[in-house]
Amino acid sequence: MSVLVNSETKVVVQGITGSAGSFHATQCIAYGTKVVAGCTPSRGGETFAAKGPGGEAVNVPVFDTVAEAVKQTGADTSCIFVPALGAADAILEAADAGCSLIVAITEGIPVVDMIRVRRALEGRPVRLIGPNCPGIITPGACKIGIMPGHIHKAGNVGVVSRSGTLTYEAVGQLSALGLGQSTCIGIGGDPVGGLDFVDVLRLFNDDPGTNAVMMMGEIGGNAEERAAEFIKAHMKKPVAAFIAGTTAPPGKRMGHAGAIISGGKGTAKDKIAALESAGVKVAPSPAEMGVTLKSLL
């Protein structure tokens, strides 16, 4: 079992003809993801050629609009590689076309754009992952995003994180310990995005295929504190965590737009304390994420 995506998920890649889009669409198809359509305005009618996991040819039709792609192919999920200033528009297009899951990989979308997007998606039956995230993967079934597929292993640990490479590090440690993953979700490093920790924890809590959760947070905002409240009140499964940025200075943006300690708020110390008080086991160092999770099983 898994959450949100599985071997049946049909994906349309927005920005499939761009350099990032074509590279990663190729990787996703090689992993076995059902990429059924691509979308690039004014490139409709072209075919995107790639190879499946067995080396077989996969020809993906490219459409001018997501609506047409959905109509023709039945795509239910969009993966967005559109450049930053057009990405908010791309998210809205995917939602209007009826995609129930939108995975926005794009980094650098202005925050006022994302505020409008969130308002536009309010109350609609659509979930947004990201932006500025590695995407989502259900090992062995479906990879939508930019994570290296080979480090993952199918299993029962749900993984959720605000960071990309730190997730790979955690997944690498879990897989090395023989602990496979049900689904791994990168929720992204921006101040305003789609699913947050609480949304994903709720999904994992309800998923019979997930036995435990590994979460990676970082400085900035209070998403980890809210996650701690949810865990305390509702979580039936053990949770291990790591919070990056114990050594980060205040007032400096640490790479991610959302990773900043402002006005003394959003420190790693506060987040770790909140999680520990909710019964979460927090790894003392990023090298011990895997073993910390294992100790809970």
Next chain:
Amino acid sequence: MKIHEYQGKEIFARYGIPTPKGIPAFSVDEAEAAAKKLIAETGGEVCVVKAQIHAGGRGKGGGVKVVKGATAVRAAAEKLLGMQLVTHQTGPEGQTVRRLYVEQGLDIGRELYLGLVVDREKRKVAIMASTEGGVEIEKVAEETPEKILTVHVDPVVGLAQYQARKLAYGLEIGKQSPNPKETIKQFVQTLTTLATLFEKEDCSLCEVNPLVITKSGAVIALDAKINFDDNAAARHPGWPQLMDKSEEDPVELEANEVGLNYVALEGDIGCLVNGAGLAMATMDIIQHHGGKPANFLDVGGGANKDQVEKAFRMILSSEKVKGIFVNIFGGIMRCDVIAEGVVAATKALGLKVPLVVRLEGTNVEQGKQILKQSGLRIESADSMADGAKKIVAAVQA
């Protein structure tokens, strides 16, 4: 990106938000000339000479002088220009004052606080207002949070007038004003305009501390602090002209220009990492094992050889760096590209300190091969913990 108060006020003026009359000055002579002009225009002798640095708390730090007459402005400018201004936001070394803003003095009745920020939890712009103007808002938030009123801006309809009125009545804006109705009207107008400005100008922070109500009841922005959302730079061609490079850390600036995220820290172990989260975690693990990171450096997911070389050169040329830890978990980032960049930079600048490299992910074997063939003295690590322990030991040896 941060801009100066006088630049923020130019933007305010463009939107019709009332500010005192003022003129920026880059020298003592310019300051005196500005004062003469202001006094002639306004008929008032009182001038305020304000140091322009990218940090708050200038008043308390001695960076704002209220004086009478052009000669006194000149004397104040002489004191301020070139001084190291220390405030609660600058750090102990302070910031050199290179620009001044000479402004007309006002008959201040009340000082209020206004701040617009992105509320990450509500996913909207929040407007905070408080009667406690002119002081550190962080302190007010901590000690008397009930004195801060907040409303959220709906991105579709903008700030509704009733929301602005709610703040106006909540803060008793009309109190002490000879014409309360007019004062409230001006306050509502200023607030709704600021909400529009925040969105249109792609701000990440907009603070007016203080917003004053003069004794005659006029609402005037006595301060303007604007930070822009760097992500929106591409749609604001005017931003580069507003940037004051002397206010930025030169190394961070250099990094930004080549598309790298770099933050200087206090320690002596240089780090080169791909990905922001892993870069932070690398700093943390160095400290966990008893060392101190010299920097945060995220080369990103798609860096090329030149960027990696540039990044590595920045670390190598820092005098405080006594050891370097390269920690790569290549997802998109290819290990061979990292290795090529590291070797190229080291060949150009030489390697005088210990270097520990941990490579994992795409093309890891090729990367290791390149490092090996370079003949450089590089210690390789099997894991993040192994690498951190090795570099800490090497630096402390």
